């Protein structure tokens with residue numbers, strides 16, 4: 001039997017404390033809660049229906065801070081995944097880690113559990129900015145733990161960075177890029193700070209907004225020109241040191257792209273386990289409850305379940321595909337939907353190709369360099385124009 005490809009996501013919602021910008025599903029917890037959580041998580045994985053139809057391409061432990069709980073628990077959950085699913089021989093297995101929670105023995109335990117990739121949240125090499133963000137670590141801690149990861153045998157490491165941070169100058173961001181460059185990771189994810197409602201940063205962000213409306217300079221966040229300059233420095237520096245941008249916010253050395261995240265952009269099926277985790281199996285999209293009590297009582301209880309329409313699937317294929325520099329696979333599109341994207345979206349594609357924001361390269365439709373700067377505008381047109389489809 002041909003097994004279908006699957007990505008597996010496992011959510012670990014525990015953190016030492018909440019960062020000032022964070023709206024992820026994460027919180028501090030005690031040992032007992034963590035033990036009960038892993039018990040529930042393993043039950044949920046064990047009861048996944050139709051597991052035999054799939055072969056897992058990737059496993060991703062995200063959070064929260066998966067490097068916070070006892071590594072023996074992480075290892076047991078990995079064992080449960082192996083008992084339930086067939087994993088591809090070279091499956092990518094990533095665990096997200098935060099500096100300040102790692103040491104040699106923990107990293108060795110992750111290797112022994114079968115992880116072959118780490119994703120470490122550094123965010124900035126500037127200790128002042130790390131304090132502003134409410135992070136629990138310094139740059140020096142990150143550097144030491146990065147080296148420990150190499151010593152433990154991790155040859156595939158992603159570093160997460162953020163820019164457009166409160167009070168951050170272009171020069172400060174350049175220093176972060178220089179510091180990360182000297183460590184030579186295989187992959188870098190870089191996001192501009194988005195201020196989410198309800199976080200401690202939210203109010204100050206609004207003061208900035210009012211200042212801008214009065215024609216004054218924002219005090220909290222860098223202005224748009226500074227943020228653009230940071231993005232340009234990011235692209236230039238990473239290109240110079242052998243990284244290529246393969247997705248809006250992701251850069252890798254060739255062959256080191258994240259297989260798990262790529263699965264989301266090409267719309268591979270994925271199973272999500274744990275509190276608030278999402279999955280998509282066939283046309284069914286679900287999200288688990290984000291109520292911890294409810295989850296512990298009934299692991300895998302859903303908060304939301306939707307059946308995707310063809311219209312949803314077409315819109316997602318276009319939007320997620322255009323996030324990648326490779327673009328939307330037009331052959332696959334036609335195989336899947338029985339119509340050519342070039343015919344369905346003739347007007348939009350024609351218009352954006354003429355204005356230099358989209359291009360067709362081989363059998364892929366992709367954003368140009370200029371198109372990436374206004375990617376939302378281009379992507380939106382493919383959502384609106386699927387209106388009226390089945």
Ligand code: SF4
Nearest residue numbers: 015018019022026064
């Ligand atoms: S470590 Fe990550 S998940 Fe945890 S509070 Fe900070 S940003 Fe949120």
